[in-house]
Amino acid sequence: TEEKKQLETPYINFNKLFEWKMVTTWPPNFPVVGEGCVMMAKWVETMSGGRLKIKVYGGGELVPSLEVFDAVSSGAVEIGHGASYYWAGKVPAAQFFAAVPFGMNAQQMNAWIISSGSIALWEELYEPFRLLPMIAGNTGVQMAGWFNRELNTMDDLKGLKMRIPGLGGKVLSEAGGTSVLQAGGEIYTNLERGVIDAAEWIGPYHDYLMGFQRVAKHYYYPGWHEPGSVLEQMVNKDKFEALPTDLKEIVRAGASKLNEWMLAEFDAKNSLYLKKLREEEGTDIRKLPDVILRELKKISDVMLGDMAQGDPIIKKVYDSFTAFRDQIKPWSDISERAFYNDVLGQ
Amino acid sequence: MHLLTTISEKIDALNEYSGRLISWLAGIMVLVFCFDVAMRYIFNVSFASVFELEWHFFAAIFLIGAGYTLKHDKHVRVDVFYGEMSAKKQAYVNLGGVLLFLLPICVVIIKTSLLFVYNSWIIRENSPDPGGLPARYIIKAFIPIGFSLLLLQGISLALKSLATILNRVNIKEHE
Amino acid sequence: MNEVWALVLFGLIFIFILWGFPVAFTLGGLSVIFGLIFFDADFFYLVALRIYGTMNNFVLIAVPLFVFMGIMLEKSGLAESLLETMALIFGKFKGGLAVAVVLVGAMLAASTGIVGATVITMGLISLPTMLKRGFSPELATGTIASAGTLGQIIPPSVVLVLLGSVLNVSVGDLFTAAVVPGVALVFCYLAFIVGYAIVKPNKAPGMPEEEIRAFRERGITGQVIKAFVLPLLLIVAVLGSIFAGIASPTEAAGVGALGATLLTIMSGKFNLDVLKGVMRETTHLTTMVFTILIGATAFSLVFRALGGDRFLIQLIENSDLSVNAFLFVVMLAVFVAGFFIDFIEIIFIIVPVVAPIFAKLGVDLVWVGILLALNLQTSFLTPPFGFSLFYLKGVAPKHITTGQLYRGIVPFVLIQLAFLLLVVLFPEIISFLPNLLKK
Ligand code: NA
Ligand code: NA
Numbered sequence: 001t002e003e004k005k006q007l008e009t010p011y012i013n014f015n016k017l018f019e020w021k022m023v024t025t026w027p028p029n030f031p032v033v034g035e036g037c038v039m040m041a042k043w044v045e046t047m048s049g050g051r052l053k054i055k056v057y058g059g060g061e062l063v064p065s066l067e068v069f070d071a072v073s074s075g076a077v078e079i080g081h082g083a084s085y086y087w088a089g090k091v092p093a094a095q096f097f098a099a100v101p102f103g104m105n106a107q108q109m110n111a112w113i114i115s116s117g118s119i120a121l122w123e124e125l126y127e128p129f130r131l132l133p134m135i136a137g138n139t140g141v142q143m144a145g146w147f148n149r150e151l152n153t154m155d156d157l158k159g160l161k162m163r164i165p166g167l168g169g170k171v172l173s174e175a176g177g178t179s180v181l182q183a184g185g186e187i188y189t190n191l192e193r194g195v196i197d198a199a200e201w202i203g204p205y206h207d208y209l210m211g212f213q214r215v216a217k218h219y220y221y222p223g224w225h226e227p228g229s230v231l232e233q234m235v236n237k238d239k240f241e242a243l244p245t246d247l248k249e250i251v252r253a254g255a256s257k258l259n260e261w262m263l264a265e266f267d268a269k270n271s272l273y274l275k276k277l278r279e280e281e282g283t284d285i286r287k288l289p290d291v292i293l294r295e296l297k298k299i300s301d302v303m304l305g306d307m308a309q310g311d312p313i314i315k316k317v318y319d320s321f322t323a324f325r326d327q328i329k330p331w332s333d334i335s336e337r338a339f340y341n342d343v344l345g346q
Numbered sequence: 347m348h349l350l351t352t353i354s355e356k357i358d359a360l361n362e363y364s365g366r367l368i369s370w371l372a373g374i375m376v377l378v379f380c381f382d383v384a385m386r387y388i389f390n391v392s393f394a395s396v397f398e399l400e401w402h403f404f405a406a407i408f409l410i411g412a413g414y415t416l417k418h419d420k421h422v423r424v425d426v427f428y429g430e431m432s433a434k435k436q437a438y439v440n441l442g443g444v445l446l447f448l449l450p451i452c453v454v455i456i457k458t459s460l461l462f463v464y465n466s467w468i469i470r471e472n473s474p475d476p477g478g479l480p481a482r483y484i485i486k487a488f489i490p491i492g493f494s495l496l497l498l499q500g501i502s503l504a505l506k507s508l509a510t511i512l513n514r515v516n517i518k519e520h521e
Numbered sequence: 522m523n524e525v526w527a528l529v530l531f532g533l534i535f536i537f538i539l540w541g542f543p544v545a546f547t548l549g550g551l552s553v554i555f556g557l558i559f560f561d562a563d564f565f566y567l568v569a570l571r572i573y574g575t576m577n578n579f580v581l582i583a584v585p586l587f588v589f590m591g592i593m594l595e596k597s598g599l600a601e602s603l604l605e606t607m608a609l610i611f612g613k614f615k616g617g618l619a620v621a622v623v624l625v626g627a628m629l630a631a632s633t634g635i636v637g638a639t640v641i642t643m644g645l646i647s648l649p650t651m652l653k654r655g656f657s658p659e660l661a662t663g664t665i666a667s668a669g670t671l672g673q674i675i676p677p678s679v680v681l682v683l684l685g686s687v688l689n690v691s692v693g694d695l696f697t698a699a700v701v702p703g704v705a706l707v708f709c710y711l712a713f714i715v716g717y718a719i720v721k722p723n724k725a726p727g728m729p730e731e732e733i734r735a736f737r738e739r740g741i742t743g744q745v746i747k748a749f750v751l752p753l754l755l756i757v758a759v760l761g762s763i764f765a766g767i768a769s770p771t772e773a774a775g776v777g778a779l780g781a782t783l784l785t786i787m788s789g790k791f792n793l794d795v796l797k798g799v800m801r802e803t804t805h806l807t808t809m810v811f812t813i814l815i816g817a818t819a820f821s822l823v824f825r826a827l828g829g830d831r832f833l834i835q836l837i838e839n840s841d842l843s844v845n846a847f848l849f850v851v852m853l854a855v856f857v858a859g860f861f862i863d864f865i866e867i868i869f870i871i872v873p874v875v876a877p878i879f880a881k882l883g884v885d886l887v888w889v890g891i892l893l894a895l896n897l898q899t900s901f902l903t904p905p906f907g908f909s910l911f912y913l914k915g916v917a918p919k920h921i922t923t924g925q926l927y928r929g930i931v932p933f934v935l936i937q938l939a940f941l942l943l944v945v946l947f948p949e950i951i952s953f954l955p956n957l958l959k960k
Contacts, residue, residue, distance in 0.1 A: 211693020447550020
């Protein structure tokens with residue numbers, strides 16, 4: 001009835017203009033994700049006939065990258081863009097809405113969040129912070145990373161020093177490796193000089209720009225730790241409520257369009273730069289051995305299970321996540337997987 | 347007058363004490379860094395908590411050190427004119443500077459950062475990294491604590507400047 | 522409309538900074554007052570977030586470590602004996618000490634990319650010696666402040682990493698391309714110092730005749746070994762730990778700090794009071810640097826929120842120019858902006874706007890990146906907000922005035938601009954090494 005009432009509202013004040021600021025966790029102009037946010041602002045402005053203008057700030061411009069959550073939550077800024085695993089210290093359960101090791105890929109995450117109703121869970125997690133989360137982008141399957149050591153058996157992970165933050169890093173640590181935290185700007189130098197043996201970043205496009213092909217011997221796939229990282233748009237609820245009905249829908253539409261565009265752009269750019277890496281740079285691109293993936297999956301399952309046991313809120317999200325993964329896997333097997341293996345593979 | 351001097355002296359003592367105490371972290375930080383390097387290079391282990399401890403120490407040093415450094419007048423000034431001024435004129439600059447600039451920035455930062463700490467405390471914020479340090483609100487609390495110490499030291503500087511301005515004997519000696 | 526107030530804010534800061542109250546609080550205080558007038562108090566929540574961002578910035582953490590190392594070296598007397606011995610080897614060669622400073626600065630630049638750390642370290646260990654040996658305060662401070670900025674162009678460099686991400690070019694490409702111009706710039710500084718010493722020998726003296734004679738009579742080799750061995754061990758420890766992949770550039774500063782402490786112990790000058798003194802001095806200098814950064818962060822937040830950045834952007838965007846004219850306008854804007862705001866802000870404000878235009882014009886973005894990096898070096902040096910100058914002022918003896926610092930920096934800024942022009946005219950300076958490596 002609320003919806004009906006709103007639709008029947010005869011009058012929208014078309015003279016009222018809104019000027020919003022958007023803060024993002026990405027460096028200004030950051031390929032794909034940063035660019036996408038700027039495009040989203042333009043779409044919203046056009047769709048609203050100029051009634052809602054959004055000025056986009058890169059990480060560090062208005063607030064530091066990792067303070068986006070607090071900035072939007074406080075209401076000092078109306079809207080933000082990031083990924084929910086950055087807030088693992090605040091809302092641990094929200095990580096499932098970005099990426100967890102051996103989780104789901106972009107298509108499956110979209111299905112879980114958009115069509116299985118789990119967006120309500122996500123909204124519930126952010127409610128105490130007066131934030132409204134929206135799905136607004138996906139990186140697609142990432143790469144496992146750059147290695148200066150060949151990986152054949154689990155023993156090769158022993159003592160491996162790798163830049164891999166978050167849950168992926170924890171899995172590596174439990175497999176006998178070392179997750180090394182460091183400043184983003186030092187990754188290249190540290191990899192070049194051997195302070196670390198390996199580093200994961202994103203995918204061929206972004207990795208190529210970082211120049212990792214010059215300082216690492218092998219480029220391994222697939223990105224088991226980030227199989228399809230969801231990017232989020234978060235809106236301050238009070239600011240959102242203050243919008244007229246049509247602008248609210250336009251903000252949602254902007255996120256939705258961004259979600260579609262980013263994955264398309266990632267896939268297009270990554271495929272182009274994979275070719276460049278292969279043909280121009282002669283990069284040695286390899287698949288992680290099955291035995292390693294299998295063991296890492298075991299470790300990861302135990303780890304995520306333990307996390308869920310320790311916290312009822314995480315458990316709720318974890319249960320929804322694993323239930324949906326169990327549900328979609330048989331379908332993915334005979335649709336996507338069969339297509340990749342038997343149709344595209346021909 | 348005597349009361350003001352006493353207040354000023356008490357503040358000075360507080361900042362001298364906290365500054366000296368926090369300065370130990372500078373030495374400890376060096377050791378922690380070397381420990382981190384040695385553990386990774388020799389034993390192939392690395393701790394998220396140690397990495398975070400490093401910047402926690404660093405942050406604590408410059409936040410708690412702010413008032414201490416003001417007490418020792420080690421904050422950089424552009425002294426093109428200030429260097430040529432009489433003690434009384436310098437006292438006017440300092441009194442005016444504290445009232446116009448130092449107090450507003452301290453009050454605003456203390457007020458907003460208390461909210462920042464509170465927001466972290468009610469959710470018991472931890473490190474986003476597995477194995478990182480718990481209780482982020484502790485290091486965040488160093489912002490309001492540091493700026494409170496700075497605010498106090500500003501008050502002490504204002505009182506001392508006021509004393510210089512009012513104390514005619516002192517001025518005559520300088521002229 | 523508000524943009525005008527952004528300029529007024531800037532003008533007031535310019536005036537009040539000369540008033541003589543500490544720079545950090547003048548910057549921050551005025552900005553807060555302006556912010557309170559134009560925005561609600563909630564807005565300042567962002568200042569708290571920005572301070573927290575400074576606290577967990579892992580690149581800047583090298584500053585207190587290098588400061589610790591610098592002060593420890595100063596207390597041990599090792600730095601002084603190293604520099605003096607170097608100068609004695611140069612003998613009557615005028616300006617020898619300044620040459621030594623530039624060379625050491627270049628070595629530090631190759632190990633780190635933090636300007637504040639290099640300037641403070643160099644200021645602590647070499648300024649007193651240079652002044653004692655009769656160098657003019659202008660030449661001494663100018664040499665140190667500008668040698669300190671070399672870390673931004675000689676890789677690894679924070680500026681190049683940021684530029685790479687904003688220009689959307691490979692950081693590795695930028696690092697490779699920066700090597701030749703970085704080294705060439707070192708030679709430009711050296712050429713200037715040598716030339717200056719020839720023209721004005723009294724301002725850049727060699728060592729006194731009798732000391733050189735005494736030095737030679739005592740037997741050069743023994744003294745050189747004595748003066749060089751310990752500090753060289755330290756340099757090997759710092760640089761070696763970086764190049765051997767033992768420590769990251771940040772961590773190497775920590776290794777250096779411990780190394781300096783061990784050297785002081787070996788030279789018998791260590792005791793608890795020395796340690797306490799070093800730690801307290803480190804606290805003062807670290808606080809001095811980061812309080813300025815906090816003041817600056819409040820300023821740039823308010824400046825940006827008032828729309829002050831739009832002026833610069835409109836100036837650039839509205840100019841429908843040829844490639845060369847556009848390049849000139851951008852370089853001028855960056856140089857002028859460098860007087861007022863720090864390099865990170867410039868990179869974030871201007872570069873995202875001009876990068877797509879350069880790309881459209883078909884200009885090599887790596888070349889643009891190096892030009893920008895060279896240009897941005899001046900932002901550390903140009904008054905009134907030259908951070909290099911503030912940092913050096915913080916460690917200089919009391920009698921060194923801000924005016925002397927301002928005068929001392931002029932020739933180096935001119936060298937920088939001349940070199941920039943050279944790279945514009947001869948892009949081969951940049952493309953030479955990358956092309957060679959590609960073959
Ligand atoms: Na460097
Ligand atoms: Na400047």
